Amino acid sequence: MNACLHLANGKTFAGVLEVPGENGEIQGEVVFYTGMTGYQEVLTDPSYKNQIIVFTYPLIGNYGINEADFESKKPHVQAVIVYEASQQGYHYEAKYSLKEYLQQWKIPLLTHVDTRALVKEIRNQGTMMGWIAPGESEIGALKENRFPVASVSTEQMSVYGNGDTHIVLVDFGYKKSIVQSLVTRGCQVTVVPYHTPFSAIEALQPDGIVLSNGPGDPKQLAEYLPNIRMMIDHYPTLAICLGHQLVALSYGANTEKLRFGHRGANQPVYDLQKKKVFMTSQNHSYVVNKESLAATPFDIRFINVNDDSVEGMVHRYKPILSVQYHPEAHPGPNDTEHIFAEFLQAVNKGEKVYA
Numbered sequence: 001m002n003a004c005l006h007l008a009n010g011k012t013f014a015g016v017l018e019v020p021g022e023n024g025e026i027q028g029e030v031v032f033y034t035g036m037t038g039y040q041e042v043l044t045d046p047s048y049k050n051q052i053i054v055f056t057y058p059l060i061g062n063y064g065i066n067e068a069d070f071e072s073k074k075p076h077v078q079a080v081i082v083y084e085a086s087q088q089g090y091h092y093e094a095k096y097s098l099k100e101y102l103q104q105w106k107i108p109l110l111t112h113v114d115t116r117a118l119v120k121e122i123r124n125q126g127t128m129m130g131w132i133a134p135g136e137s138e139i140g141a142l143k144e145n146r147f148p149v150a151s152v153s154t155e156q157m158s159v160y161g162n163g164d165t166h167i168v169l170v171d172f173g174y175k176k177s178i179v180q181s182l183v184t185r186g187c188q189v190t191v192v193p194y195h196t197p198f199s200a201i202e203a204l205q206p207d208g209i210v211l212s213n214g215p216g217d218p219k220q221l222a223e224y225l226p227n228i229r230m231m232i233d234h235y236p237t238l239a240i241c242l243g244h245q246l247v248a249l250s251y252g253a254n255t256e257k258l259r260f261g262h263r264g265a266n267q268p269v270y271d272l273q274k275k276k277v278f279m280t281s282q283n284h285s286y287v288v289n290k291e292s293l294a295a296t297p298f299d300i301r302f303i304n305v306n307d308d309s310v311e312g313m314v315h316r317y318k319p320i321l322s323v324q325y326h327p328e329a330h331p332g333p334n335d336t337e338h339i340f341a342e343f344l345q346a347v348n349k350g351e352k353v354y355a
């Protein structure tokens with residue numbers, strides 16, 4: 001069936017709706033991902049909740065979908081836009097084709113869109129809402145989900161691994177590979193809901209805290225900032241992506257939205273400590289405002305080489321390290337996996353710093 005993506009600024013892009021999705025309106029924030037591979041991880045990363053994802057690489061799906069590379073139990077994207085979707089998965093591990101997988105979960109797939117023109121439009125005008133509909137059809141008011149973290153965070157506590165180091169991972173929409181990165185380095189990981197009070201975290205007697213990635217604007221979590229501040233002030237902390245933004249907000253710094261975000265597998269980041277550039281995997285729209293960090297006890301450690309935005313910071317006196325990029329690197333280059341080793345070194349020093 002022919003269908004169109006309509007952007008909120010009135011521009012329309014024609015395509016073929018190969019997977020229709022469930023009945024009703026297909027709408028979401030339209031963002032683009034520049035990696036050539038890694039679509040399975042992208043589809044199942046909870047940080048993409050409510051977003052319509054445009055893949056810039058023109059052929060997506062050629063190695064299919066396997067059972068190993070899911071980042072969570074189901075896809076979270078609102079819809080998928082590609083130029084061409086491979087009809088088969090040409091890989092010995094492939095269990096389904098991309099199309100079969102999207103059909104199974106009723107995630108709309110719009111193909112044969114001029115993705116190059118669409119991405120140029122988003123780069124020029126900034127990220128915007130859009131909807132997919134047959135022809136010229138009108139749509140009512142665009143609904144933005146005000147608090148997507150609540151719909152992706154776990155409701156119950158769960159434990160992974162049986163290592164000696166006990167890490168509590170606060171789940172704002174975590175990726176499975178963050179847990180795996182910790183478990184393979186000798187940790188037992190307890191995943192807890194995002195709203196878990198500090199007293200319950202203390203009762204678990206963690207050696208360290210990880211604040212996870214997650215969807216939406218970090219300011220949507222304003223009421224939880226005092227609780228988050230308690231956690232990170234009391235335990236060695238590693239904060240990733242949304243977690244990093246929450247660390248900054250909890251210390252009174254500010255966040256802002258980038259024009260079109262960083263989503264891909266080759267974002268260059270300069271490490272001011274190691275004086276080296278690393279290629280990183282990224283997926284975010286918001287960043288920590290650089291100037292607002294001046295009044296906090298944080299030093300900027302990582303800077304994005306392309307646009308000079310803040311990519312990570314360290315507390316001057318406490319073992320708190322935060323990164324805007326994804327050191328677990330699923331998908332993406334694992335150049336920065338040493339971040340987990342650095343964090344665990346801080347944890348294993350046995351430091352328990354009280355404010």
Ligand SMILES: NC(=O)CC[C@H](N)C(=O)O
Pocket residue numbers: 047212213214215216217218240241242243283284285286287
């Ligand atoms: N991957 C993430 O944690 C994304 C963080 C946040 N939702 C943003 O878009 O900036």
